[in-house]
Amino acid sequence: MAAGLGVRAVLSGDVAKYAGDALYTVLVYALVVLVAPGVRPVRAALGAAGVSWAVELFQATGLPDAWGRHSGLVHLVLGSTFHPPDLFWYLVGAAGAALPHRALLRRTRRSCGTAVSGAAD
Numbered sequence: 618m619a620a621g622l623g624v625r626a627v628l629s630g631d632v633a634k635y636a637g638d639a640l641y642t643v644l645v646y647a648l649v650v651l652v653a654p655g656v657r658p659v660r661a662a663l664g665a666a667g668v669s670w671a672v673e674l675f676q677a678t679g680l681p682d683a684w685g686r687h688s689g690l691v692h693l694v695l696g697s698t699f700h701p702p703d704l705f706w707y708l709v710g711a712a713g714a715a716l717p718h719r720a721l722l723r724r725t726r727r728s729c730g731t732a733v734s735g736a737a738d
Contacts, residue, residue: 635706642669650718658722662715669707673699679710 620643624636646665650656656664675681677699685692 635702635709638669638703638706639710639713642666642707643714645669646711646714646718651658658715658719661718662711666707666711669710670704672696673703673707676700 620640623638624640625633627633628636639736645668646661648666649661649664672681676696680693681695682697685695685697731738
């Protein structure tokens with residue numbers, strides 16, 4: 618959340634908006650992994666992108682905009698207006714979170730495999 622708000626504080630225009638969209642999905646990805654620690658990166662990415670898409674599509678109803686006028690927190694979480702290009706940037710964020718997660722899992726498996734084979738020798 619801090620990274621997304623920080624990007625918007627430092628950058629402006631479309632770059633800040635789309636970076637914020639991608640980082641929103643990275644936050645959702647982190648929450649998915651927190652709730653389900655054993656989740657595979659692809660499933661976490663699909664879940665995070667799915668939640669982000671659902672929130673974006675919900676914006677088309679106008680309810681998040683109305684609710685956000687009464688609550689800054691609701692505005693931060695649900696946004697305000699539907700913007701189709703955001704859907705692409707949510708996928709970018711999901712992939713951007715899944716790649717280092719996958720690399721970390723591979724590295725951890727290799728480290729554990731080395732430690733296990735070393736202990737067996």
